[in-house]
Amino acid sequence: MAQTKEPVARTLPGSLETNRRLERWLCINNDGTVTVTPGKVEIGQGILTALVQMVAEELDIDVMRIRLAPATTAFSPDEGITSGSRSIQESGLALRHVAAEVRSLLLEQAAQKLGVTLENLSVSDGVVSARSGGSVTYWELATADLLAREATLDAVAKLPAEHVVVGTSLRRVDILGKITGKAAYVQDMALPGMLHGRISRPPGPRARLKSIDLKEVEQMPGVVAVVRNGSFLGVVAQREEQAIRAERRLARIAQWDAGEPLPDNDPRRLLTLPAESEVISEKGDAATTGEQQFSAEYTKPYIAHASLAPSCAIAQQDGGKLHIWTHSQGIYPLRGDMAQALGIAETDIIITHAEGAGCYGHNAADDVTLDAALLACAVPGKPVRVQWMREDEFAWEPFGSAMVMRLNAALDDNGNIVNWGHELWSHAHSTRPGGRGGVNLTAAWHLEKPLPAAKPGNPPLPGGGSHRNAIPLYEFPNQKVTNHLIRESPIRASALRSLGGHANAFAIESFIDELAEAAAADPVEFRLRHLQDARAKAVIEKVAQMAKWQSGEKGDGERGRGIGFARYKNLAAYMAIIAEVKVEETVRVERIWCAVDVGQAINPDGVINQIEGGIIQSVSWTLKERVDFDRQGVTTRTWEDYPILTFVEAPEVEVALINRPQAPPVGAGEGTQGPVSAAIANAIYNALNVRLRDMPFTRERIVAALSA
Amino acid sequence: MALTLQVNGRARTVEADAETPLLYALRNDLGLVGTRYGCGLGMCGTCTVIIDGKPVQSCDVPVSAAVGKNITTVEALAAGDDLHPLQRAFIAEQAAQCGYCASGILMAAKALLDVNRNPTDTDIRKALERNLCRCGTHGRILRAIKRAAEEMRKA
Numbered sequence: 001m002a003q004t005k006e007p008v009a010r011t012l013p014g015s016l017e018t019n020r021r022l023e024r025w026l027c028i029n030n031d032g033t034v035t036v037t038p039g040k041v042e043i044g045q046g047i048l049t050a051l052v053q054m055v056a057e058e059l060d061i062d063v064m065r066i067r068l069a070p071a072t073t074a075f076s077p078d079e080g081i082t083s084g085s086r087s088i089q090e091s092g093l094a095l096r097h098v099a100a101e102v103r104s105l106l107l108e109q110a111a112q113k114l115g116v117t118l119e120n121l122s123v124s125d126g127v128v129s130a131r132s133g134g135s136v137t138y139w140e141l142a143t144a145d146l147l148a149r150e151a152t153l154d155a156v157a158k159l160p161a162e163h164v165v166v167g168t169s170l171r172r173v174d175i176l177g178k179i180t181g182k183a184a185y186v187q188d189m190a191l192p193g194m195l196h197g198r199i200s201r202p203p204g205p206r207a208r209l210k211s212i213d214l215k216e217v218e219q220m221p222g223v224v225a226v227v228r229n230g231s232f233l234g235v236v237a238q239r240e241e242q243a244i245r246a247e248r249r250l251a252r253i254a255q256w257d258a259g260e261p262l263p264d265n266d267p268r269r270l271l272t273l274p275a276e277s278e279v280i281s282e283k284g285d286a287a288t289t290g291e292q293q294f295s296a297e298y299t300k301p302y303i304a305h306a307s308l309a310p311s312c313a314i315a316q317q318d319g320g321k322l323h324i325w326t327h328s329q330g331i332y333p334l335r336g337d338m339a340q341a342l343g344i345a346e347t348d349i350i351i352t353h354a355e356g357a358g359c360y361g362h363n364a365a366d367d368v369t370l371d372a373a374l375l376a377c378a379v380p381g382k383p384v385r386v387q388w389m390r391e392d393e394f395a396w397e398p399f400g401s402a403m404v405m406r407l408n409a410a411l412d413d414n415g416n417i418v419n420w421g422h423e424l425w426s427h428a429h430s431t432r433p434g435g436r437g438g439v440n441l442t443a444a445w446h447l448e449k450p451l452p453a454a455k456p457g458n459p460p461l462p463g464g465g466s467h468r469n470a471i472p473l474y475e476f477p478n479q480k481v482t483n484h485l486i487r488e489s490p491i492r493a494s495a496l497r498s499l500g501g502h503a504n505a506f507a508i509e510s511f512i513d514e515l516a517e518a519a520a521a522d523p524v525e526f527r528l529r530h531l532q533d534a535r536a537k538a539v540i541e542k543v544a545q546m547a548k549w550q551s552g553e554k555g556d557g558e559r560g561r562g563i564g565f566a567r568y569k570n571l572a573a574y575m576a577i578i579a580e581v582k583v584e585e586t587v588r589v590e591r592i593w594c595a596v597d598v599g600q601a602i603n604p605d606g607v608i609n610q611i612e613g614g615i616i617q618s619v620s621w622t623l624k625e626r627v628d629f630d631r632q633g634v635t636t637r638t639w640e641d642y643p644i645l646t647f648v649e650a651p652e653v654e655v656a657l658i659n660r661p662q663a664p665p666v667g668a669g670e671g672t673q674g675p676v677s678a679a680i681a682n683a684i685y686n687a688l689n690v691r692l693r694d695m696p697f698t699r700e701r702i703v704a705a706l707s708a
Numbered sequence: 709m710a711l712t713l714q715v716n717g718r719a720r721t722v723e724a725d726a727e728t729p730l731l732y733a734l735r736n737d738l739g740l741v742g743t744r745y746g747c748g749l750g751m752c753g754t755c756t757v758i759i760d761g762k763p764v765q766s767c768d769v770p771v772s773a774a775v776g777k778n779i780t781t782v783e784a785l786a787a788g789d790d791l792h793p794l795q796r797a798f799i800a801e802q803a804a805q806c807g808y809c810a811s812g813i814l815m816a817a818k819a820l821l822d823v824n825r826n827p828t829d830t831d832i833r834k835a836l837e838r839n840l841c842r843c844g845t846h847g848r849i850l851r852a853i854k855r856a857a858e859e860m861r862k863a
Contacts, residue, residue: 043806044805044806044807044808044843045805046805169802171799171802172802172804174804174807175798175799175802175804175807176799178804178807178808178810179782179795179798179799179804179807179810179811179814180742180782180783180785180786180791180795181740181741181742181743181781181782181783181785181811182741182742183741184807185744185808187741187744187745188735188741188744190736190739190741221725239724239728239732239736240732240735240736241724241725241728241729241732244748306842307806307808307842308746308752308754308806308808308809308840308841308842309744309745309746309754309808310745310746310747355806356806357806357808357842358805358806358808358842358843359806360842387745389748390746390747390748390749390752605802606802609802609805609845609848610805612844612845612847612848613805613843613844613845614844615844616844616845616846616847617842617843617844620844638747638749638751639747639749639751639752639840640751644840644842645844645846646836646837646840647832647833647836647837647839647841647846647849647850648833648834648836648837650833650844650846650847650850652847653847
């Protein structure tokens, strides 16, 4: 390998560094359109709209000219996984550079054709005009080989001050189809001759199939094939309801060996398990004492993605190739795991993305893809659509891990924090496909020759996994942060919106309020005095102003308000939240104010939409959500067992953007999760003088806290 | 068996068992995929259609029970390219993220506005009691329905 001593600044932006061919990102069509082929995918977050804006901006074309091709392993750039609020940084900055470079290539062609120098050219909606007269369009200039080259470092994107499309709230490119009932999701795809499949899952993660007589199911109406491979059990039928009926029969007649019983469902059980412990931040002397010492313990339970649509995929074995349509967040890593599970070459699997319902992390999209492939292999040539049943989605999707956070601090006699300690216990937050040394797909573990799962892990710091946002952004002279990682989880855990950032920010921001009270300080002022970062201070000041926060304000025994803050991953969006609650029988979050700084906002309304969504989802997590399981398996299997926030309960939300066009754009989707939970806990304390440290804040927890 | 349904003002015949949920007949036999499957248990509202003026979760209705009734699905909300005020309002408010809940919510809202052109905020929230949204688009959806009601009152 050639030695490189180039500084970091000389690399290409975002995912372009590892996908340098221009033609993999973009195609200028002769019909006056531009096809964009990002490797990142739409998961409900509106990313495609923002990417369209970034490309239109650099190419100087109308946004209506842009066509988006679905990501496919057949030709899209490999951008890994659409996760971590990184799509603007990775895909957006790559496409911005590609578009800038393509524009300059086209201008060179135009200059030649028109016989003028580059300085004499201007572009308007793809028409290149020479000052001296004469013009030519991109659509005339584009040739098949023009973009058949690698990106260079030469292209220069526009300055923020020159932006006319970026920074505006372009309407979402996908909304029309979704509100007019068009086929918008993989669930809606109908291929000629398509059959329907269903999977009959074990009663729990440790159960194994002892015996089953498949004959009676094979003879049911419409049944085309029944597939058993070890403990993997599925059925293919002509009609969807026939597949469901056959699956129910399979579930009734299958004899399962329950396996080892599951342990108690208590986050504090984490404290008793062997852990890999690592000090991830240490400053000064962690033994420093002040005038007063404090400690507190916080927990969160397992929570579910609970996407509205159960996962779905279509697979078709055709000749030697396997064609797949899936709402996976990472088609390339999935392809690798699929190849291992099926024992075929990666190049024989063509995976194309098709949107699913809202995706908030590693849900069952990848798992259902292998299910569909296994059934499709039983009926060669036929496309097989497999959709999970709602109950299976709830039982078998990977969950956000339960966590425990123990915080301690010392205050000096001025009421300043002089020492800070944070220990956290959690399972790993990433068990996605693409892990090393195993296959992370449910069906693969159930096969007669089961494939082991890859070792569960965490994304590394600074972003982190369970330790995401565990290192405070506040400036303390002495601090120690320790991550206790318990890799294996009794029920499957993986990436859910903000990973450990939710629980860590909840704990930090709750504890800061507890310390502010001990220091007889206002929570807003107390935060500001421990922060150096001007952008952090700005969002806190802004949200206080929006909510007309009164220094030292106190609730009235029923109503109260509280604040929460975090910078997502300590390196991305700044979010400050104030929540107003009303506590009667249950906690009702009535209003939320939010100030946010995502750097340059590519699409301000899109950012606000994401923030509002994150806020409401976190209100739901905080007040209502907890996955439960018994000795055998998950018991929260319907919307009645696992209620989420309803339209009757939804708070009013007001979001203000502090737009910083000069600062790099960062993602908006996840940063509110922790601050919202803390703001609610702090508001409840403000209202009732009771501190809730265990989520969710259900009626039972409130009653218990009040009577304690 | 052959069953004849009145869907969006047209008689449509499907070949299905009597107990087949209406949802599958709409989606898989009639190609009306705008009505989405969410839970199959009548708990999430993504499959809401209007039957004889009432919002109904179509996963929970046997196709045979829908015979002889007027079924309206989201596909009939717009008249060709002429969007329904609710759809225009959803665009104006950008009331979608993943959008998977939108069809059912639009139909629940239509059933409300068809009988109440001046709903209060509480009326609207109550009308959506059986519809879930997981992306947290609640505020925009509530505003959009209010906006549509205003437009319909003016019309």
